[in-house]
Amino acid sequence: MAEPLNRHSRTITQGPDRAPSRAMLKAVGLTDEDLNKPLVGIANTWIEVMPCNFHLRRLSARVKEGVRAAGGTPIEFNTVAVSDGVSMGTEGMKASLISREVIADSIELVTRGHLFDAVVALSGCDKTIPGTVMALARLDLPSLMLYGGSIMPGRFQGRDVTIQDVFEGVGAHAAKKMTDAELLDLESNACPGPGACGGQFTANTMATAFEILGISPIGSASVPAMDDSKDDVAYRVGEMVMELVRKNLTARQVITRAALENAVASIAATGGSTNGVLHLLGVAREAEVDLRLDDFDRISSNTPLIADLKPGGRFVANDLYRAGGIPLVARRLLDAGKIDGGCLTVTGKTIGEEVRDAEETPGQEVVLPVSEPLKPTGGLVILRGNLAPEGCVVKVAGHERTRHSGPARVFDREEDSFKAVQQGEIKAGDVVVIRYEGPMGGPGMREMLGVTAALVGAGLGESVALLTDGRFSGATHGLMAGHVAPEAARGGPIAAVRDGDTITFDVDARRLDVEISEEEMDKRLRQWQAPPPRYASGVMAKYARLVSSASEGAVTR
Numbered sequence: 001m002a003e004p005l006n007r008h009s010r011t012i013t014q015g016p017d018r019a020p021s022r023a024m025l026k027a028v029g030l031t032d033e034d035l036n037k038p039l040v041g042i043a044n045t046w047i048e049v050m051p052c053n054f055h056l057r058r059l060s061a062r063v064k065e066g067v068r069a070a071g072g073t074p075i076e077f078n079t080v081a082v083s084d085g086v087s088m089g090t091e092g093m094k095a096s097l098i099s100r101e102v103i104a105d106s107i108e109l110v111t112r113g114h115l116f117d118a119v120v121a122l123s124g125c126d127k128t129i130p131g132t133v134m135a136l137a138r139l140d141l142p143s144l145m146l147y148g149g150s151i152m153p154g155r156f157q158g159r160d161v162t163i164q165d166v167f168e169g170v171g172a173h174a175a176k177k178m179t180d181a182e183l184l185d186l187e188s189n190a191c192p193g194p195g196a197c198g199g200q201f202t203a204n205t206m207a208t209a210f211e212i213l214g215i216s217p218i219g220s221a222s223v224p225a226m227d228d229s230k231d232d233v234a235y236r237v238g239e240m241v242m243e244l245v246r247k248n249l250t251a252r253q254v255i256t257r258a259a260l261e262n263a264v265a266s267i268a269a270t271g272g273s274t275n276g277v278l279h280l281l282g283v284a285r286e287a288e289v290d291l292r293l294d295d296f297d298r299i300s301s302n303t304p305l306i307a308d309l310k311p312g313g314r315f316v317a318n319d320l321y322r323a324g325g326i327p328l329v330a331r332r333l334l335d336a337g338k339i340d341g342g343c344l345t346v347t348g349k350t351i352g353e354e355v356r357d358a359e360e361t362p363g364q365e366v367v368l369p370v371s372e373p374l375k376p377t378g379g380l381v382i383l384r385g386n387l388a389p390e391g392c393v394v395k396v397a398g399h400e401r402t403r404h405s406g407p408a409r410v411f412d413r414e415e416d417s418f419k420a421v422q423q424g425e426i427k428a429g430d431v432v433v434i435r436y437e438g439p440m441g442g443p444g445m446r447e448m449l450g451v452t453a454a455l456v457g458a459g460l461g462e463s464v465a466l467l468t469d470g471r472f473s474g475a476t477h478g479l480m481a482g483h484v485a486p487e488a489a490r491g492g493p494i495a496a497v498r499d500g501d502t503i504t505f506d507v508d509a510r511r512l513d514v515e516i517s518e519e520e521m522d523k524r525l526r527q528w529q530a531p532p533p534r535y536a537s538g539v540m541a542k543y544a545r546l547v548s549s550a551s552e553g554a555v556t557r
Contacts, residue, residue, distance in 0.1 A: 005071075005245050008115040008141075009039040034073040038245050041116035042067075042076040043107045043135070045128040050083035052203060053124035055194035055225055056148050059234040063120050063146065066238020072245065074238070075116070079106040081128050084473065085163055085197065089418060089450030096127055097471070098444045098543045100282070101556050103131030108138050117141070118245050120237060124148040124196050124225075126474075129206040130279035133215055136251040137286035142244035143251050144346040145216050146237045147207040149225035150317035151195030156186050162198045164311055164475040166190045167449050171457020174422045195225030199310030201474030204317045205272030206279055209263035211326045212333075214254045214345030218354040222325035224318050244346060254344055255287040261299055262339040262351065264291075266326075268300035268378020269333055270307040273474030274393040274482050275447075277380065281553030293391045293551050297382035297510070303338050304373035308366055311477040312395075313374070315366045323366040327358035336370040383481060385513040386521060387493050387503065390485035390551040392467065392512055394505075401479050402507040404465040406431045407500050408514070412488075413437070414446055414470065421454045428463035431503040435494045436531065437470030438487025439554040443535065443544035445483075449473035452480055465505050467512065469494055469550070479505055481512055483550040489530065490549070496524035 004010060012021045013035040022035055042063055046056040064074035082092070082099040111119055118141055121132035129147065136143040153160035169186045172178040178186075196203035207221035217240060220233045244250075260280060267276040277296050284291035307329060308314050320326070333339045334352055341352025360367075368374060381394045396402070406429040411417040417434050420426055432451070439445045448470055455461055456478060465479040469487035472480055486492030493514070497503070502515040514521075535541040546556040 006036070006038045006117055008117050012115050030073065037071060037073045038117035038242070039114070040067050040072045040074050040241055041111050041114070041119045042074050043119055043121040043132060044076055044078050045081045045103065045123055045132065046078060047081040050081070050086055050125055051151055051191055051194045052083065052196040053081050053128065053148060056122045056124060059146065059148060059230065060122055062231045062234035063122070063238040066235040067242060070239040070242035072118070072242045077110050079103050081125055084126050084447060088447060088473070089414065093446040094442050094444035094540065096444065096447070097439070097554060098539060100127040100131040100134070101543065103128060104134040104138065104286070107132060107135035111139055111141070118241050119143040120241050121145045122148060124203070126202040126206070126275065129203060129210065130282055133210055133283050134286045136215065137255050137283055140250045140252045142241060142249055144237065144241060144244065145210060146234060147216060147221040149195055149221070149223055149227070149230055150198050150204055151225060152192050152318060153198050153316050154190040154192050156189050160316065161186065161190050162310060162316060163190055164199055164453070167453030167475065168457040171421070171454035174454065175458040193226055197475070198316035198318065199475060200270050200272050200307065200317070201311070202273040202275040205267055205270070205276050205474055208266050208270055208272065208326050208329065209276055209280065212266040212330050212339065212351065213259045213263040214343055214351055215251065217347055218330070218345060218351070219325060219327050222317060222321040224321060240346065243348065247348060249346070249348065252287050254346060255283065255289065256343060257289050257291065258340040259343040260284055260289055260291050261295070262343055264296055264299045265303045265333055265339050266329065268303040268380050269305060269329060269338070271305055271309055271312045271379040271395070274380065274395050274472055275474060277393050278471070278483065278550060278554055282555050285553055285555050293382055296380050300378035300380040303378040304370055305375040305378055306332055306368045306370060306373050308368065308374060311475045319366050322361060323364035324358060324360045327355045328360050328367050330355040331358040332367060332370055381507055381510065383507070383510050383512040385511040387467070387497070387512045387514050388484045389493065390549060392481045392484040394479070394481050394507060396507060401462070403505060404431070404479055405502055405504040406465065408433050408497050408503050410435070410497055410499050414448060414451060418451050418454060421451060421458060426455070426460060426464060428460060430464050432464060432466040433494065433497050433503070434466070434468040434470060435488035437468055438489055439547040439550055440544045441487050441489025442470065443540050443547065445471045445550065445554060447471045447473045449475055452476040452478060467503070481505065485549045485551040487550065491525060491528055491530065493521060493525070495528050496521055
């Protein structure tokens, strides 16, 4: 006899002893017919606090229609989400990375608790994307992730703008380069409706990575949030998960070492966010795949930068969609031998089969030929040195400086550094050091877009460097080193830096160093005392106690 498709849920739904379970489920509208079918969890990250996930109820309804049409019973549940854009630059931003773990934990708990046979996860804002995929990797069920899609660009003074422009506008306003009225006009027009941030920031970076990895259907992610065809994509996803159930094709059959390397190559090729490093390490850990920090530098060094996308380039996600979408990026990389075309995807086909016939819009300028790249190597670089023995991450889009030496300006909180920028205290040539913002020390490893955008807005983007044990937004650009490890709160060398120390970035040599002797470094670290935890109880304190180094993905253990 063939194995029943309700492999897991039948434990809850079948037999006389399960009458109480069925009685409860019938109370929410399910019928005997529904309960004899596979139960498909629809893990939704809908929330009203941001545009990125605001439209996911609409897409979820279409996914459920597809599941029903294909012979399954969808059961929707929600989890949390934290808006990076709303919380940026505040204490609330510490909740963002922590939410990734809570999202993964909650999807795992609901799915295991109710013995679902499959899962469709809907994501939007930055941490909801890796959080959902980390859960799918843990569960190893027939499953896939649907990205809600990108926002349309706003219009300001006759040009397209994104949320990046608003953050940089704050710096320009502080430098008296923008009036109150202009800043208000910009903020009122930058985000015209639902969808995730439009550049190749963290959301679109991870959506690209997971489509080319194969856990999202090819061609699904780059469809904009409010495009009419997004509803059709969602319906097809509902049908597709039932095909996965029939084949018993599970997440870990897709999330392999080779597929993860494909995902890394996609980030390098599109100038994607440094957060991709943190999130792919996290997914690899959950899938029990050996992926390491140095793999990112190796793959990026062998992958050309071919997508001219913001923040380093000219175009946004909707331009990429019109040019041919993520399938076009994948086809370029496949034809050049930069990704493994044999990796299986949730469509049941390999990534090579899926993108071989990807269409390119004639005359498009968004995705360049591999033979004529923006830069011969990718956008991710891993530096080490006496300031980052475990490594740190730098994003280079092709036009940044590759070397910088200057005096350290040291801050123990992001707010203090932002205030210094706003008050004009940071000068050309300085190296801004922001510490005690790492996974444990923050806790939660805040992004620093407020500070980095303010530097750009103040005209210092090309003359100042910055390093932190925290993170950067995907919208950050300039010579910025994030994820410095070990972090200050663990007694890493960044804790020993003092104002005026000379710090040198050497991207070509892959070095980040402070110019003091080894003896002086040892002396300072022996004198160092760990600061008291910033939170003594609650989820922040729990996370600080459990979280690993950024070099390991900042996963909880």
